Amino acid sequence: QVQLQESGPGLVKPSGTLSLTCGVSGGSIRSSDWWSWIRQTPGKGLEWIGEVFHSGSPNYNPSFKSRLTISVDKSKNQFSLNLTSVTAADTAVYYCARRSSRASWTFDQWGQGILVSVSS
Amino acid sequence: EIVLTQSPGVLSLSPGERATLSCRASQTVSNNNLAWYQQRPGQAPRLLIYSASSRAPGIPDRFSGSGSGTDFSLTISRLEPEDFAVYFCQQYGGSPLTFGGGSKVEI
Numbered sequence: 001q002v003q004l005q006e007s008g009p010g011l012v013k014p015s016g017t018l019s020l021t022c023g024v025s026g027g028s029i030r031s032s033d034w035w036s037w038i039r040q041t042p043g044k045g046l047e048w049i050g051e052v053f054h055s056g057s058p059n060y061n062p063s064f065k066s067r068l069t070i071s072v073d074k075s076k077n078q079f080s081l082n083l084t085s086v087t088a089a090d091t092a093v094y095y096c097a098r099r100s101s102r103a104s105w106t107f108d109q110w111g112q113g114i115l116v117s118v119s120s
Numbered sequence: 121e122i123v124l125t126q127s128p129g130v131l132s133l134s135p136g137e138r139a140t141l142s143c144r145a146s147q148t149v150s151n152n153n154l155a156w157y158q159q160r161p162g163q164a165p166r167l168l169i170y171s172a173s174s175r176a177p178g179i180p181d182r183f184s185g186s187g188s189g190t191d192f193s194l195t196i197s198r199l200e201p202e203d204f205a206v207y208f209c210q211q212y213g214g215s216p217l218t219f220g221g222g223s224k225v226e227i
Contacts, residue, residue, distance in 0.1 A: 046165070046208060046219035061216040095164055104171045105212050106155040110164035 002027035004096050004111035012090075012118050018083040022096030022111060029072060030054045034099040035079045036107065037070060039092040047092075051099060052079055086118045122147055122211050124220035131225050139196040141223045143209035148189050150213035156185055156194045159222075160205045168207075169194065199225070 008020035022035065029035065036051035050060040052070045060068050067084040083090060093115050097107040123146040133139055143154065152172040157165035167176045169185035172192055182197040196203055204227050209220040 045221050046210075048217040048219070059215065063216070097164075099212075103167060103176055104153065104155075104174070106167055106170040106176075106210070107157070107165070108167050108170075108176065110166070113164050 002098060002109050004098065004109055006094060006096050006111045006114040008114060008116070010115060010117060012086055012116060013120055014087055014118055016086055016118075018081070018086050018090060018094075018116055018118070020081045020094055020096075020114065020116070021078050022080070023076075023078045024098075025077070029074055029077045029079065032101060034059070034105070035070075035072065036097045036099050037081045038095045038097055038107070040095065040113070041092045049081065049083075049094075088118050090116070091118045092116060121216055122149065122214050122218050124209050124211060124218055126207075126209060126220035126223045128223060129221075131223060132227070133199055133225060134227065135199050135201055137199050139199055139203075139225050141194045141207055141225075143187075143192045143194070143220050145190040145192070145211060147214075149192075149211045152188050152192075153211060153213035154185075154187070154192050155210045155212065156183075157208045157210065158203075158205050159208065160202075165208060196225070 003025045005023045012018045034051040037049040052058045069082040072079040093113045095113045096111045098109040100108045125144045127142045154172045156169040159165045173185045206222045206224045
């Protein structure tokens with residue numbers, strides 16, 4: 001059973017860069033799955049941020065595209081999120097998730113989530 | 121972008137009762153690529169239903185999904201105590217992937 005675990009700073013300063021990593025265990029990031037980032041806020045609910053394939057090909061939500069990079073590190077079996085120019089509106093619980101063909105390309109495995117606050 | 125509107129926002133029921141939740145899309149969801157998730161407090165969402173009506177592995181058969189096009193529903197036939205949670209629909213028929221605002225099933 002694949003397990004996902006988010007890691008990274010819980011506090012980021014305004015105008016800074018939010019950087020998170022998702023470690024994949026119990027399976028390979030080289031599988032034919034998409035590796036996604038999703039965030040959740042009380043105001044906007046669940047938002048899909050974007051995803052990456054093991055080849056490095058990304059798909060981004062246009063709402064984030066101008067300040068977003070999602071990358072994969074096959075040697076470490078992990079993928080990462082970098083979101084630049086953050087504001088208080090980027091304060092959220094961030095989840096990493098797998099989107100798998102086994103479940104018709106839905107999010108069948110999720111990390112536990114990490115709360116990231118944007119504040120000075 | 122496909123906007124998903126869920127109703128009701130809150131559903132107050134008792135264990136053993138039937139719950140029916142609705143998810144309406146702003147445009148047709150291609151191939152009925154719609155999923156339902158359950159989220160308990162402090163936990164990540166858990167996949168219940170995909171392709172509008174297929175149960176994910178390990179999901180009890182009291183959960184069922186139906187619908188097509190723009191109108192979808194999730195039914196919980198007899199509520200168990202652990203079913204009191206928030207439920208989200210999500211479409212993956214178009215990009216960007218989007219989620220509904222959620223329906224809370226409370227006692």
